[in-house]
Amino acid sequence: MRAVFGGLGRIVLFVTIIGFLVVPQAVPWADVPQGTWLIDGRAVLQIADCDGLACGRIVWLLKWQGSPGQLRRDEFNPDPALRQRELCGLTVLWGLHPVGPDRLEGGWFYDPDGGKTYRVSAQIKSADVLIVRIYLGIPFFGRTKTLLRVPHGTSEGWC
Numbered sequence: 001m002r003a004v005f006g007g008l009g010r011i012v013l014f015v016t017i018i019g020f021l022v023v024p025q026a027v028p029w030a031d032v033p034q035g036t037w038l039i040d041g042r043a044v045l046q047i048a049d050c051d052g053l054a055c056g057r058i059v060w061l062l063k064w065q066g067s068p069g070q071l072r073r074d075e076f077n078p079d080p081a082l083r084q085r086e087l088c089g090l091t092v093l094w095g096l097h098p099v100g101p102d103r104l105e106g107g108w109f110y111d112p113d114g115g116k117t118y119r120v121s122a123q124i125k126s127a128d129v130l131i132v133r134i135y136l137g138i139p140f141f142g143r144t145k146t147l148l149r150v151p152h153g154t155s156e157g158w159c
Helices: 002-022
Strands: 035-039 043-050 053-061 091-098 103-111 116-126 129-135 143-149
Touching: 035 053, 043 091, 053 103, 091 116, 103 129
Parallel strands: none
Antiparallel strands: 035 043, 035 143, 043 053, 053 091, 091 103, 103 116, 116 129, 129 143
16 A cells, blocks of 8 residues: 555656746836836936836927027827827837837837937847837837936926
8 A cells, every 4th residue: 555655646746847847937027117217318208107008208408498498399290180289208118018028019109309209119138128019010110219217307398
């Protein structure tokens, strides 16, 4: 009787070990990279968690004034009714969702410099570096931007 349980115990142990090796373990999903992020030294986005998706709004502009005494407006928007919106505070990133431990995809980015909306994906390289791919159609035909985390400041240009 002892040999039967000893053999059965080994089989159960073997099956359990194989189960742990074969069944994929849960991969932690990326968190929304919240904070303020500098793009090309020209603008800062404040990225936040919007119901589990990343969204971002402009909170700093290098050139925050358009015509003298006027804040920059969304003058290149294809919708004439929206061309008077101020760029400061404008939401330009939305819908980016985590797809893996350091990846976010499926979002949209509005570029107020040209008035176009692009697809966007992102890779979290570190706590302070975010690599973003902005594209039309397929990522291959897009451009890559490196965003750097910056502290929210009080210098001129902050919204």
